[in-house]
Amino acid sequence: MSEKNRSILLASHGTFAKGILESVSMILGEQADVETFCLERNDSLNTALQKMTELFEKLERNAGTIIFTDIYGGTPSNVAATFLEKEDVQIFSGMNLPVLLELFTNRSMEMGELVKHIETIFPTTLTNVNQVMQGGEADGDSLD
Amino acid sequence: MSEKNRSILLASHGTFAKGILESVSMILGEQADVETFCLERNDSLNTALQKMTELFEKLERNAGTIIFTDIYGGTPSNVAATFLEKEDVQIFSGMNLPVLLELFTNRSMEMGELVKHIETIFPTTLTNVNQVMQGGEADGDSLD
Numbered sequence: 001m002s003e004k005n006r007s008i009l010l011a012s013h014g015t016f017a018k019g020i021l022e023s024v025s026m027i028l029g030e031q032a033d034v035e036t037f038c039l040e041r042n043d044s045l046n047t048a049l050q051k052m053t054e055l056f057e058k059l060e061r062n063a064g065t066i067i068f069t070d071i072y073g074g075t076p077s078n079v080a081a082t083f084l085e086k087e088d089v090q091i092f093s094g095m096n097l098p099v100l101l102e103l104f105t106n107r108s109m110e111m112g113e114l115v116k117h118i119e120t121i122f123p124t125t126l127t128n129v130n131q132v133m134q135g136g137e138a139d140g141d142s143l144d
Numbered sequence: 145m146s147e148k149n150r151s152i153l154l155a156s157h158g159t160f161a162k163g164i165l166e167s168v169s170m171i172l173g174e175q176a177d178v179e180t181f182c183l184e185r186n187d188s189l190n191t192a193l194q195k196m197t198e199l200f201e202k203l204e205r206n207a208g209t210i211i212f213t214d215i216y217g218g219t220p221s222n223v224a225a226t227f228l229e230k231e232d233v234q235i236f237s238g239m240n241l242p243v244l245l246e247l248f249t250n251r252s253m254e255m256g257e258l259v260k261h262i263e264t265i266f267p268t269t270l271t272n273v274n275q276v277m278q279g280g281e282a283d284g285d286s287l288d
Contacts (some may be wrong), residue, residue: 012163013170016241019156020162021180023214026157026185038163041170070167072271081273091273096216097160097239099270105166115272126243128218128259129225129235136249 006107006114007059010095011037011052011076023097024104033060039076048079056083064088064111065105066103068095090115098125114128151203155181155213155220155237166249167226167241175248177204183220192223200227208232208255210247211268212239234259242269255286 009032010017017036024031035055037049059065065088069077072093083089086143090111099122152175154161154216157234160161161180168175183192203209209232213221216237234255243266 012167012241014163014166015159016167019158019160019215022158023156023160026183027215027218058169069273071171071245071269072242072273072276074171075271077271081229081277084176089147089274090272092226092272093273094240094242096238097156098216098238112161119155119270119272122270125215126220126236126263127240128263129213129216129221129237130228132216133225133228141282 004108007061007065009036009067067091069093151209152178153211184258192241211235213237
């Protein structure tokens, strides 16, 4: 994998992170240099920190790392935040599929630009399908 | 389950829908009257429609149904859109964990009000954790 690509870690309560990476792979194909952290019900904070550290260290991290977590204030996000002290790490919470597709297809973008791009597109990634259908907009058949 | 609660169907490519419901359950406890549709790689459109119909029919649907899909224009969303013709169904695409927590905790809200609530809060559900940490905002330890 090119040194210019950001490494990616997805982190969640339960198997959400693994599941959403499966969605990404079904649409974009298999992705390199990405790991998924899935907090289990009985994981202590120490276990969570150890698990996430092991995953983090498996990443290439040649051009910074983006950690995307499920929700701000949860254990996966709080544990990820401890990595901010160490390295070139950017953490977002609130991952959904449209924003991850943007992230994976633009991971060679310069970090500051990528952060701005994600923040800009995020509000557009919720679609009220009823409204779109009533308005007769595009039928959206471009994805699988 | 009260007749006033909306039924909920979560739909995605792969096991994302199942995984995010696991996240919801880890934070809010087990939820009633909810089903998850997980499109598999080899599912035809007909298989997808049949699978989603079976799940839809298992829901109580006494006070309308909210279908939340992974991404607008994908098969799960397109199949869900065929249900708009039949019944009191509201479909959103772009699900993430913060918005689902809002949905599950407000599912007794009147449908129009709930739709407005989701659209209003959605843009706030992305958090740039680096920025929050630098700004010294709340440490967000209120979730598990």
